[in-house]
Amino acid sequence: EVKLEESGGGLVQPGMSVKLSCATSGFTFSDYWMEWVRQAPGKGLEWVAEIRNKANNYATYYGKSVKGRFTISRDDSKSIVYLQVNSIRSEDTGIYYCTTYYFDYWGQGVMVTVSS
Amino acid sequence: DVVLTQTPPTLSATIGQSVSISCRSSQSLLDSDGDTYLNWLLQRPGQSPQLLIYSVSNLESGVPNRFSGSGSETDFTLKISGVEAEDLGVYYCMQATHAPYTFGAGTKLELK
Numbered sequence: 544e545v546k547l548e549e550s551g552g553g554l555v556q557p558g559m560s561v562k563l564s565c566a567t568s569g570f571t572f573s574d575y576w577m578e579w580v581r582q583a584p585g586k587g588l589e590w591v592a593e594i595r596n597k598a599n600n601y602a603t604y605y606g607k608s609v610k611g612r613f614t615i616s617r618d619d620s621k622s623i624v625y626l627q628v629n630s631i632r633s634e635d636t637g638i639y640y641c642t643t644y645y646f647d648y649w650g651q652g653v654m655v656t657v658s659s
Numbered sequence: 660d661v662v663l664t665q666t667p668p669t670l671s672a673t674i675g676q677s678v679s680i681s682c683r684s685s686q687s688l689l690d691s692d693g694d695t696y697l698n699w700l701l702q703r704p705g706q707s708p709q710l711l712i713y714s715v716s717n718l719e720s721g722v723p724n725r726f727s728g729s730g731s732e733t734d735f736t737l738k739i740s741g742v743e744a745e746d747l748g749v750y751y752c753m754q755a756t757h758a759p760y761t762f763g764a765g766t767k768l769e770l771k
Binding site: 580587589590593604605606644645646647649651 | 660698700702708709710713719749755758759760761762765
């Protein structure tokens with residue numbers, strides 16, 4: 544059974560940092576490109592970041608609204624994908640989901656609330 | 660960035676009714692590898708999104724065959740042939756041909 548489980552969210556002060564994790568199991572993680580997608584409260588889905596696999600040199604890509612502040616990374620030995628969020632802003636508030644490149648498996652999401 | 664325009668924003672349907680959702684792209688989603696990476700997802704209230712259709716018309720495993728997708732280049736349609744109560748929620752088209760990947764604004768399917 545494929546599982547993705549996000550963690551690391553919570554209440555964060557503006558300008559601070561948070562690191563989200565997505566632990567996976569049930570598939571060959573190292574073969575997959577992985578994605579982060581977020582959803583602001585009551586809003587639609589927004590693609591955030593992608594990290595490709597070793598065969599694609601672990602290339603990373605970011606949405607324009609997060610480029611330069613967010614960093615996606617992975618640990619193939621642990622089957623975990625991370626999202627480092629720096630200089631966090633109020634507009635970063637929302638649920639963060641990890642998913643595979645095929646968008647076929649999703650975690651339950653982790654809530655990040657930016658507030659002082 | 661590719662803009663995906665979904666219509667209608669809201670859809671009211673009765674159980675058993677057939678409905679369609681349109682997704683128009685600001686540029687062709689035909690990739691250089693010959694595939695078109697246009698997907699349809701459903702997000703039920705309080706749940707994570709669920710993949711329904713990938714690459715325009717391919718039904719994801721486990722998804723009922725009352726869902727179907729069609730289209731090409733810039734014009735795409737999701738059809739539900741006989742809405743059931745479990746189909747209620749927000750439908751999103753999304754493209755993964757051009758980075759940054761983008762989603763449509765969503766179509767909320769409600770019971771009439």
